[in-house]
Amino acid sequence: MSAHIVPVRVYLIIFGALLVLTVVTVAAAGVELGWLNTPVALGIAVSKATLVVLFFMHVKYSTRLVKLTAFAGFFWLAIMITLTLSDYLTRDILAAGK
């Protein structure tokens, strides 16, 4: 486990990016985007989380095994959400067909 020294500048840039994205979140909340409202909000949130994971949590500078581990966590979360949505998104189809 080699401790990678990250220049302070990088942290500041990421911090700035997170602040900007926060402003974007608030701004986007004020704009009516129809069905896009949720995907846009989630998209911004995911990009912020990605920055935190990659830089603040040092995954970008870690071994492939650590990267794989981090990826697995998100992949399993995706399994949970996708298959659960396979129920919620199709639940009304049959009922509507009646």
Added chain:
Amino acid sequence: MHDVRSTVPKGEAFEAEAGLPRTHYLNATHGTAAWLLTKDHKRIGLLYLFAISFFFFLGGLFAMFVRLELLTPEGDLLTSEMYNTSFSMHGIIMVFFFLVPSVPAVFGNFFLPIMIGAKDVAFPKINLLSWYIAMIAGFMMLTTLLMGGVDTGWTFYPPYSTTGSSSNVVLAALSIFVMGFSSILTGLNFIVTVHTMRAPGMTWGRLPLFVWAQYATSLIMVLGTPVLAITLGLVFAERVFHFGIFDPKLGGDPILFQHLFWFYSHPAVYIMVLPGMGVISELVAAFSRKQVFGYSFVAASSLAIALVGFLVWGHHLFTSGQSAYAALVFSFLSFIVAIPSAIKVFNWTATLYRGSISLASPMLYALGFIGLFTIGGLTGLFLAALGLDLHMQDTYFVIAHFHYIMVGGTLLAYLGALHYWWPKITGRLYTEAWAKVAAITVFVGFNLTFFPQFIVGYLGMPRRYHTYVPEFQVLNVLSTAGASILAVGFILPACYLVYSLFRGGVASRNPWGAYGLEWETTSPPPTSNFLVTPIVTRPAYAYTHADVVSPYAGSTQGERDTGTEETQRV
């Protein structure tokens, strides 16, 4: 019934050292504190053994209440509330406090490091912590019990669990929440141990299949258990703070609970059975004196189960209002998950073929496992078929299905492991004849208990009611009779194993003439497992050579290095 242990092959020539080793992990240090603060994975394994044996007998007590009540069609022994509490406490204790920790926490802790040639697990203190967390959870569950127990079933379905039940749901849910962390820490420890602590030469392709199974199980523990914790946390939030999450009255959706709960709990059934499968691979190889047929397929099927096991949970929701399209997908995926399990069963069978089979007591359990697990798995496919499940959901057919796997599978594997490794753990030999009697008693008792439940369930007897129509009585009486035989089968080992501690013969290094690093060290092993770090030069289960020479180079005691052409020091 002769004792195979006296007819072990030629390799036993150098098993001549008489008596127990002078110092070993059991007598290295003394006193309660030395045990309760131990960081030795072997002692921690034993701490788990004591704890979960207690919970096993407690859970068994509640099973006896259930079976006694069901002796007659009327509800005469217990009130319906007491009956609900009995089957709930039985399920909760058996699943979360016995089956989930059973093989990993006892035998995984004890043998995983030894089998890969390590001195301990990667994080010994975290290992001890996991035991304390389990004990805190255990005390919370005992408190729940003393306060009157919980009556929601082990599945905690809302809205009953969040707004209906007046039993101690909150404390029980918190207890399982806490228990989950013990499981996560064990899983984490095993994963890191397998990655970083393997002895020189112990490549991934040489890992014993028990280790592969533990590894796959650990992945499930780490990836799945947090979801259980979150789910029970949400039940807590709804019950205590009335957040509307699951209860429709509060604007929630009860089926969401079922999705979250089974996202963990279906994989958890594999947490319960995969380690057992690992044990069976060891036993089948050892008592057929053969390399496990298709080693890499058996290893890979453990990983496949860990992955695909996460894709099928919706088969528990076929009748509960889930979308028909989702049901279709989950049904299909459930048929897929049977494939890796079938690979194991076929490969064990192929291993037996033309093997030099000895029917020692651990092998009797292994053979029982193979047959009963197959029945359990196949009836799982019945239930995964959409049309059939409409008829059988929440009947005794389901009860029989999962008991064939959890008792016929996991519990038999657990007992097989206990008998196989007992001489290594304690340095003592138990009475083999009694062990065979017990194995047969368990097998007969088990089938008599649960086979009638397939029939009575197919005929339509629902689960979780304390009365039933008189037509079903004969089958229920058979089942209760079987449960009594089963109880005898569990009490027997408790007796002769304890007896062996005091009067049993002294075990040699390798009483079964089996192949594997754990048989290379003394019985019981020293605190550091090996006096010299072993160097591995051969694949697992290289049985053709094993009965001729010591299979591993750099054997545990310098003077035992036989220095043949197969052994070399690096």
